[in-house]
Amino acid sequence: MRALNITIPIVADHVSFGVLSNKTEYPLFVKIAGNDFYRNSVLADLVVIFGWKNVIIIPENNTPSIQTCAYLKKRMEAANVKVVNNLEKTMIMDNYNHNYFDEHKDLMLGLLKYKTRPIILAVTPPSIFYFLEDLYNVGIRRGDLIIMVPSKTAFLYTTIPIKPMLDKMSELLYGGITTCEAEWIGEFGQNQLKGFKKVYPYINDDFRCFSLDSGWLVLNALKFTIDQGEDIYDPYLFNIRLRQQRFLGCSGIVSISSQSNDRNSAPIGINNFRYDSVNDILYEKMIASYDQGSLQLFTIYDDMNWYDNTTNTPSDIVKSENDCPFKDSQIEYSAKGAGMFYGIAFGITINTMFLTFYIWKRWWNLEIQVLTEPRQIQFEDYIAMAIILVDFLQFLSVGPEIKNYDIFTYTLTHFASITFMTEGKYLWIHLYFAIGGLCAWLLFGITHIFRIGENLHNSFIDCWKILSKLSLPILGNALFLPIVSVFLNVIQCDQQIGSKLTETFVRKDCNTFCWKDSHILWATLSIICLILYLPFAIYLKPHWDFYEDFINIKTRPLFLMAKSVFQVSIIVLNKTVKPQSQALHGLFYSVLLCILIFICMKKKPYNESRMNLWQIISYLAILWSVVLSSLYWIIPTRMPDAWILSEYLGWIFLFIIGLYIQKNYCLSMLFNEPGINIVKLFRFSLGKSIEASEINKDLEEKRNKYSMHLSTSRNFLSSSAHQAFMEKN
Numbered sequence: 001m002r003a004l005n006i007t008i009p010i011v012a013d014h015v016s017f018g019v020l021s022n023k024t025e026y027p028l029f030v031k032i033a034g035n036d037f038y039r040n041s042v043l044a045d046l047v048v049i050f051g052w053k054n055v056i057i058i059p060e061n062n063t064p065s066i067q068t069c070a071y072l073k074k075r076m077e078a079a080n081v082k083v084v085n086n087l088e089k090t091m092i093m094d095n096y097n098h099n100y101f102d103e104h105k106d107l108m109l110g111l112l113k114y115k116t117r118p119i120i121l122a123v124t125p126p127s128i129f130y131f132l133e134d135l136y137n138v139g140i141r142r143g144d145l146i147i148m149v150p151s152k153t154a155f156l157y158t159t160i161p162i163k164p165m166l167d168k169m170s171e172l173l174y175g176g177i178t179t180c181e182a183e184w185i186g187e188f189g190q191n192q193l194k195g196f197k198k199v200y201p202y203i204n205d206d207f208r209c210f211s212l213d214s215g216w217l218v219l220n221a222l223k224f225t226i227d228q229g230e231d232i233y234d235p236y237l238f239n240i241r242l243r244q245q246r247f248l249g250c251s252g253i254v255s256i257s258s259q260s261n262d263r264n265s266a267p268i269g270i271n272n273f274r275y276d277s278v279n280d281i282l283y284e285k286m287i288a289s290y291d292q293g294s295l296q297l298f299t300i301y302d303d304m305n306w307y308d309n310t311t312n313t314p315s316d317i318v319k320s321e322n323d324c325p326f327k328d329s330q331i332e333y334s335a336k337g338a339g340m341f342y343g344i345a346f347g348i349t350i351n352t353m354f355l356t357f358y359i360w361k362r363w364w365n366l367e368i369q370v371l372t373e374p375r376q377i378q379f380e381d382y383i384a385m386a387i388i389l390v391d392f393l394q395f396l397s398v399g400p401e402i403k404n405y406d407i408f409t410y411t412l413t414h415f416a417s418i419t420f421m422t423e424g425k426y427l428w429i430h431l432y433f434a435i436g437g438l439c440a441w442l443l444f445g446i447t448h449i450f451r452i453g454e455n456l457h458n459s460f461i462d463c464w465k466i467l468s469k470l471s472l473p474i475l476g477n478a479l480f481l482p483i484v485s486v487f488l489n490v491i492q493c494d495q496q497i498g499s500k501l502t503e504t505f506v507r508k509d510c511n512t513f514c515w516k517d518s519h520i521l522w523a524t525l526s527i528i529c530l531i532l533y534l535p536f537a538i539y540l541k542p543h544w545d546f547y548e549d550f551i552n553i554k555t556r557p558l559f560l561m562a563k564s565v566f567q568v569s570i571i572v573l574n575k576t577v578k579p580q581s582q583a584l585h586g587l588f589y590s591v592l593l594c595i596l597i598f599i600c601m602k603k604k605p606y607n608e609s610r611m612n613l614w615q616i617i618s619y620l621a622i623l624w625s626v627v628l629s630s631l632y633w634i635i636p637t638r639m640p641d642a643w644i645l646s647e648y649l650g651w652i653f654l655f656i657i658g659l660y661i662q663k664n665y666c667l668s669m670l671f672n673e674p675g676i677n678i679v680k681l682f683r684f685s686l687g688k689s690i691e692a693s694e695i696n697k698d699l700e701e702k703r704n705k706y707s708m709h710l711s712t713s714r715n716f717l718s719s720s721a722h723q724a725f726m727e728k729n
Contacts (some may be wrong), residue, residue, distance in 0.1 A: 009239045011218055013210035014181065021260045027193060028239050030256045032210045032217070033181050034266035036064070037071050040150050040288050043179050044075035047118060047148075052316035054082050056111060056119040056145075061094045065122045068150060077488035086457040096127040101134050102669075108138045109497070113325030115144045115318045125153060129169060136168035139497070143307045144318065147176035147227075152206055152271065167198055170282040173273045175307030182269035182289040183209035183251050185299075192250040213249035220245045246389035252291065265293035272305055303537075323424060324510035326497050329727045334496035336502035337514060338576075341494055345572045347409070348530060352568045352684040355535050356561045364542050364557035368607045371552065380544075380551035383473050384611070391563075392618040394481045395593075398574040399622070400586040400629035402647075409625075409647075427489055427508045427519025431522065434486045438533055441475040444468035445540050448547075472544040476537045481567050483533060485574075490519075490526040492575050536594045540565045552608070554672060566596050593623050609666040615659040 012020070012031040020026055021035060045053055055076060059069035066087075073083045080713060090107055091101055111119065123131055128149070135145075184193040189209065196208060225232045246255040252267040268291070270282035287302040301661040303311040357443065396402075397413035422430055447453070447468045453461050475483070493514035495505040502516040512519055542557040569592055578585040599620045604612045629648050 003088055007235045009235050009242060011214045011242065013214040014207050019311055021262050023260050026261060028235060029261050030239075030242055031261055032214050032251070032263055032266075034264075034268070034557075035260070035262045036068065038070055038262075038265070038292070039179055039181065039268055041075055042080075042270070043120060043148060043150050043177075044072055044079065045290075046177065046179075046270065047076065048079045050118075050313050050316075052081065052118050053115040054084050054114075054118070054316045055089060056085050056090075056114055057083050058085075058121050058123065059087055059091045059117060060096070060123045060127060061091050062124075065124070065308055066091075068122045069120075072122070084116050088282070091535055092123065092127070092131060094127070096123070096715065097130045098134065098314045100188055101137075103238075103446065104131075104134070105138060105498075108140070109325050110137055110141065111135075112144060112318075112327065115323075116316060117144070117314060117318055118147045118316050120148045124151075128153060129165070132169045132172050133165050136172055137270060139327050140172065141327070141329075142171050142174055144327070145172065146307065147273075149178045152178050152180040156541060166282075170275060173282060174275055175305060175309075176273040178271045178273070178284055180249060180269050180271065181210065181263075182267040182286060182291075183207070185252055185269075185289055186248075186269055189250040189252075209250040212656055213251050213254050216247060216249055217242060217245055217254060220247055256728050259635070265291065267291040267294070272302075274305055279373055288321050324505075330497045331495050332497070334494055334501075334504045336501045338494035339495055340501070340515075341492055344490060344491055344527065345576055348534070349568055349572050352534055352538075353565055356538050356565050359535070359539050360557060360561040364559055364561065366542075366546070368545070368554040368556050368606075370607045371669040374671055375552045375668050377672055378552060381550055381553045381670060382487055384551070384555065384606075385476055387473065388611070388618055390478045392622060395619075395622050397571065398481070398485070398570050399580045399589055399626045400578070400620040400633060402625065402629045402632075408501075422486070422489060424509050424511065427486075427506070428522075430486045431490060433528070435525070435529060436485050437475055437479070438483070438529055440507065441535065442532070444471040444475075445536055448472065448540070448543060467586055469544075469548065472540055476540050477544070480537055480564070481571060484530065484568060485571050486570060487526040487530045487533075491523045494576075494579065506649065533566070553611055554607040556603060556605050556607075558603055559599065562596060566592055572618050581703065582633035583630050586626050586633070589626050590623060592631070593619060593626065597623065603638070608669050610668050613658060613661055613666050615656050621651050621654050624654070649696050 007028065010030070012029070012033070014031070014033045020029055035208065039095075057069050057072055057076075059065045067628060069087055073087065076083050090110070092104055092107070096104070118404050120132070121128060128411060132147075144283045184205070192209070193205060196205060196212070200208075221238060221244075224245070225238060225241050230237055230241075243256045243258065244252065248254075253264075255264045256262070257264050257398060267289045269286040270288040270290065272287045273282060275282055285302065287300070287304055289299045289301070290297060291299070304313070305311065306314055308314070312424045318715050393413045396409065401410075403410040444464075444467060447464065453465070489508045490506065491514075492507045495507060495510075496504040500512060504514040506514060506519070515523070538561065541560040543554070545551060545554045546557075570589055573588050573592075574583055577588060597616060600612070600616050600619065606612050625647055628643060628650070632643055
C-alpha cells in the first residue's frame with residue numbers, strides 16, 4: 001500500500017507475522033489475532049501444567065521462529081523446565097524439503113538421544129510437512145515424541161495429495177497439541193458456526209471465525225461512524241473508530257489494543273490432534289481455551305486424548321530398552337560393517353598364528369625340567385596356580401551365552417574377564433585403561449628384556465623392578481584376553497541404521513557411529529595397539545617362567561604359545577560368530593578347546609603333576625559347559641533349572657575325579673615350611689600363661705611331620721606305580 005501511495009485502514013483476520021504488531025510502523029493496520037508471544041506463552045504454560053520437566057524446542061531458520069523459540073526457552077527456564085537441546089545446533093533450514101534430508105538426518109536421529117517426549121516444532125508449513133515425514137523415515141514413531149505446534153496445521157493437510165505422506169504425518173501428530181486463537185466459543189460462537197455450516201456446508205471452518213469477526217469489526221466501526229455523523233472516508237478517523245470497538249464475536253470479546261495492532265487478550269484454543277476413522281483424516285479438536293482477560297483462565301471442553309489413546313498424561317522421559325539415539329526396530333545387520341570387522345579380526349587371528357609359530361620356533365622351542373624333588377612353595381607359584389582359575393572363568397565368559405539359565409556363573413565369569421561393565425561410556429573407560437596399561441607394560445617389558453638397571457638400587461628402581469616382574473603374568477597372561485577383547489570392541493561395527501558405512505555403530509556403544517569423526521582415531525589407535533601388544537605379549541609370556549629365579553612351577557612355552565592362539569581365536573569367534581548363532585559358536589569353540597586339551601595331554605603344560613591335572617580338569621569343565629550351553633540354544637524346550645543342575649553336577653563329577661587322581665597318583669612337590677603357631681605366639685607376646693618352650697615344641701613337631709612328608713614324597717616318586725602312571729600319562 002505504501003509503495004502505491006494508498007492510505008486505507010486494513011483489518012486482518014489472522015496474521016502471525018510479529019512485525020505487523022508494531023503500531024508505529026503500521027498505524028493503519030489492525031488484526032483480530034492476538035500477540036504471538038501471548039499465544040506461545042500458553043504452550044509453555046501447558047508444559048508446566050502437564051508436570052513435564054524436560055522439553056525439546058526446534059526452531060526454523062527465520063526471524064519469527066527464532067524469536068518464538070527464544071521466548072519459549074526463557075519462559076520454560078523461568079518455570080524450571082529444562083530445554084534439553086541447543087537451539088542453534090538443532091535449527092532446521094528455512095523452507096525445508098526432502099532435498100535437505102541428508103544434512104538434517106543426524107539432527108533427527110539425535111532427537112531420540114535426548115530421551116524426551118515433548119517437542120515444540122516452531123516450523124511453518126510446508127516445511128513442517130516434509131520434516132514430519134522425514135522424522136518418520138528415520139524410524140521415529142507415535143509416542144517417541146509428543147509434538148506441539150504453536151499454530152493450527154491440520155486444516156492444511158487436505159492440500160497434500162500424497163497419501164503415504166499424510167499417513168506418516170498422522171502417525172506422528174496423533175495425540176499432539178496445537179495452540180491458536182480460539183474459534184466458535186460460547187453459545188454465540190456455536191450459533192454462528194451453525195449458521196456458517198448451513199451456508200457453506202463443504203468448506204472447512206478453520207479460521208473462518210476470524211474472518212467473520214473482522215467483518216463485524218468493520219461493520220460496527222462503520223455503524224458507529226455513521227451514527228456520529230462523521231466522514232467514513234477519512235482513513236485516520238475510521239482507524240480510530242476501529243480501535244474503539246468492543247463486541248462479542250464468535251471468537252470471544254473482540255477489542256484492539258491501544259499499544260499495538262494486536263487484539264486484546266484473545267482466548268487461546270488448546271487443540272488436540274485426533275483421527276477421524278470414517279473420513280480417514282487427521283483433525284484438531286479444541287479441548288480447552290485459555291482467556292487471560294476472563295475470571296476463569298481455563299475452560300475445559302474435553303479430555304486430552306494422548307498417543308496411546310488414554311487420558312493419562314505420559315511421562316516426559318522416554319524409558320527405552322537401550323540408551324541409543326534410535327529405536328531397536330531401526331537396527332539391522334550391516335554387511336559392509338561386518339565385512340570390514342571380520343576382515344580385521346580374522347586377519348589378526350591368522351597373523352597371530354604365524355607370528356606365534358615364528359616366536360616359538362625362533363626363541364622358545366625349549367623344554368622344561370620336571371620337578372623330582374619337593375620344594376618350598378613361593379609367592380610366584382601361587383600366581384601360576386591362580387592363572388588356572390582365571391583362565392577357567394575367562395574362557396567361560398567368551399563361550400556361548402549362559403546368562404539365561406546361570407546368572408551367577410555368568411556374572412562371576414564376566415567379572416573375572418573385566419567385561420561386566422563394557423557398555424556405553426564404560427567401554428571407553430576400559431579402552432583408556434587398556435591403552436595406559438599397554439604403554440606401562442611396554443616399558444616394563446623393555447626393562448625386563450634388556451635388564452635395565454639390574455645392578456642399580458634405590459627405592460624407585462627396586463619398585464620398578466618388582467612391577468616389571470609382576471606385569472609379565474598379570475598384563476601379559478591373566479589380562480591377555482580382556483585387553484584384546486577391549487581393542488576389538490572398538491572396531492566391532494556390524495550393525496547399522498542406514499545403508500552407509502558411517503551409519504554403522506559400535507556394538508558396545510550405540511551412541512558412537514563408526515568410521516567417522518573421533519571413531520576413526522580410536523579405531524586406528526586400537527588396531528595399532530593390537531599390532532604392538534600381541535607379539536610382545538606372546539614373546540614375553542615364557543619370560544616369567546624361565547627368568548624368574550624363585551618360581552618352582554614352570555610352564556612349557558609350547559603350551560603358552562598354543563594358549564595365546566586359542567585366546568585370540570575364541571575372542572574373534574565371540575565377536576563374529578556368536579552374535580549370529582550361539583550354537584555354531586559353541587561348535588567352533590568346542591573344536592578349538594578339544595585341540596588345546598589334546599595338546600595339554602600330549603605335552604604336559606607344567607613341570608608339576610598336580611598343575612597338569614587341574615589344568616586339564618578345568619578345560620574339561622569348560623568343554624562340558626560349552627556343550628551344554630550350545631545344546632541349550634538348539635533344543636526348543638528350555639528349563640533353566642535342569643540346565644544349571646546339569647552344569648554343576650558335571651563340574652562336581654570332574655572335581656571328584658580330579659581329587660581321586662591327585663590323591664592316588666599326583667603327590668604335590670610343593671610344601672609350605674612349617675611356622676610358629678601364630679595364636680600361641682600372640683598369647684606369649686601379651687604375657688599370657690604360655691612358655692617359650694611350648695612354642696618351640698610345637699614348631700619341632702611340625703618340622704618332624706614335614707620331614708616325614710618329604711620322605712614319603714621321595715619314596716612315592718621312586719615307586720613303580722608312579723613311574724608307570726607317568727609313562728602312561
